Amino acid sequence: MKKMKKSDQKKYWKTNLKYLTVLLTIWFIVSYGCGIIFVDELNTIRMGGFKLGFWFAQQGSIYVFTILIFVYIKLMNKLDKKYNLDS
């Protein structure tokens, strides 16, 4: 295993935390935001047979969750490459 510089370790971790903050904010908005807190407001909007708030609570949030994890995998793989951590 190659030794990583202390400053690089710090930078790597900071970028990781930045990604986490952004992704978890989206995670919060689609589930707690669209699916619970603003569900009544969104339910006034319709998408075919679905009320939008109801759709987010039972469908949309789950799709977004899955996409979030795959985006995270992509971002972290790129970050690992940048710091030569992709063993």
Added chain:
Amino acid sequence: MDLQTWIWLLVGITFALYIGIAIWSRAGSTKEFYVAGGGVSPLANGLATAADWMSAASFISMAGLISFNGYDGSVYLMGWTGGYVLLALLLAPYLRKFGKFTVPDFIGDRYYSNVARTVAVFCALLVSFTYVAGQMRGVGLVFSRFLEVDINTGVIIGMIIVLFYAVLGGMKGITYTQVAQYCVLIFAFMVPAIFISIQITGNPIPQLGFGGQDANGIYLLDKLDGLHRDLGFAEYTSGSKSKLDVFFITAALMVGTAGLPHVIVRFFTVKKVSDARKSAGWALLFIMILYTTAPAIAVFARTNMIETVNNQEYKNMPDWFTTWEETGLLSFNDKNNDGKIQYLADTSKNELIIDKDIMVLANPEIAGLPNWVIALVAAGALAAALSTAAGLLLVISASVSHDLIKKMIKPDISEKGELVAARLSAVVAVCVAGYFGINPPDFVAATVALAFGLAAASFFPAIILGIFTKKMNKEGAISGMIIGILMMLFYMLKFKFDWFGGGTKEDWWFGISPEGFGTVAMIINFIVSIVISKFTPDPPKEVQEIVANIRIPSGAGEATH
């Protein structure tokens, strides 16, 4: 072919498959037994995690719960999938880098304390036993309804099968059996959903179908809202729980999910950190297929059910009605003696009581689907229950043989001895689980909620703080875990079991139900841990170094003792 032949055939083939895989992938070392040798591919691990995670509750009960609760059922959908995001982003990669076999291992080493380890072992055992009892009950339910054997015989057959491949194969056998079980259960879940979606809406994709129109051009959800209004229920798409409670229950389920030891341990089975991330992604993708279909099934089943039974002559009920009546899970009481079934929200006039758990199992029969589809659902439900039961049994046996015996009682135990201990504790665990499956305590449902609450209130903060702060010390983590658990236990005992003078809905603190209280207990755990750690000595240098090290993915090495 008649239904019974189909069921025996499909269940027989799938069971033969699981046993075949178990023989092929026997475990020879403790490493193979605990973490499948650490060489499982991310895709296979994703499939296995999905099967491990989706239990009898997901397969049999969830769609039924949503069916009866409408919008309120969203807490399960968002809670149980949203937890995966936390798991993939905040836990899996770092725990994999840490490279231990079990969750108590992490807690014990990170907090350099056997007290912390013991608290963690206690929580892991409690969570897993509660869960596994529920799975055995699910197995018994399927056997008694579909194979027409006694429910106790059903539980015993299930015990023997699980025992066989969990004890023989350990994690290695379980992993590859779970891959097969995922394929069986997802196929079994999707086929009837697609059939019914086409039947009702003409759209083969159930996720779109339940937002579609019926034969008369009325949107299905509008129609169901209308039916609910007519019968006096809360509107299907609005629900009746308070917003605050929905918020807290969802959070408790999410955090509880991320803290479940049998799911976390699956990420120890892959080669490196990037594989741990990848397999979390695959796992949620595979779970998503079932979880986005379940609300569609809920709507189809609810509409079909109401239209089939409400205001219809009792004597004209189809066969499935009488078969379920015999199991006692469905009952009709003709209160106004008009010979017809009135299904109403008002309990004084309602004549039909339906157990939520039968909706998924009865759904294909209600829709009049061919026999082989009904048989498939039985095989799928068994796959879901057995795969989760096996995963939980492994956590129990590892907690006993590894965390208790090897780490605390007898550190000089040989590898062979540890393997024997692991197998023996799996045997004992199966027997205990079987006992609870045959004699389910009245409080199964309550204790399952308690298990989630406990995982949320204890493990989650300790693990997160252990990874994301270097300064968190044993004093903080231990007091946080203990206070979190005690708060949760107190609230559950008070409001679920009527101890300490009991309490009603009106007495709930801030209107939060016991199911949602795990969130409160978790927040308190976080606060207590952080405050106490500020006033007590920092953790030793080596521990802070370990924390710095688990944040960097390279050189994860293999899982070690």
